[in-house]
Amino acid sequence: MTTLFNHTIIAAHDKQRSASFFTEMFGLPPAEPGGVFLVVHLDGGVLLQFAEPGIDFPPQHYAFLVTEDDFDGIHGRIRTAGVEHWADPHGKLPQQYNTNHGGRGVYFCDPSGHYLEAITRPYGSDPG
Numbered sequence: 001m002t003t004l005f006n007h008t009i010i011a012a013h014d015k016q017r018s019a020s021f022f023t024e025m026f027g028l029p030p031a032e033p034g035g036v037f038l039v040v041h042l043d044g045g046v047l048l049q050f051a052e053p054g055i056d057f058p059p060q061h062y063a064f065l066v067t068e069d070d071f072d073g074i075h076g077r078i079r080t081a082g083v084e085h086w087a088d089p090h091g092k093l094p095q096q097y098n099t100n101h102g103g104r105g106v107y108f109c110d111p112s113g114h115y116l117e118a119i120t121r122p123y124g125s126d127p128g
Contacts, residue, residue: 007046010048010112011057012051015037015050018111018112019040019050021111022110025074025077025078025081025083027074031050037049038050042064059113062117063116064117064119066120068103068104071119075097075118083109084109086106086108091107101122103121
């Protein structure tokens with residue numbers, strides 16, 4: 001059996017602001033309208049569909065595996081924009097990135113309060 005991740009809906013207070021923040025930080029093309037959603041296309045055909053549900057929602061966590069070069073760009077854009085970021089999920093190591101799993105990682109929040117994570121090595125990978 002093959003199971004591939006296809007899409008998820010990300011709740012936003014302002015879908016344009018959240019989708020634009022995401023595409024700017026990750027260096028992606030702008031989101032495109034898709035029905036009631038703003039759609040961001042990721043590699044492998046994966047879609048992020050930003051929506052405004054009109055209800056309160058808890059913050060979620062979304063982690064993205066990126067290349068070392070892409071990480072440099074993401075981290076640089078985070079710093080240039082003055083976005084608060086951390087090396088850890090608890091926010092105890094501010095303005096830093098981690099070197100977990102033999103790679104690098106950084107945590108930061110989007111305008112709707114969701115926690116975003118960019119990592120260069122998947123969890124559980126061999127650091128060697």
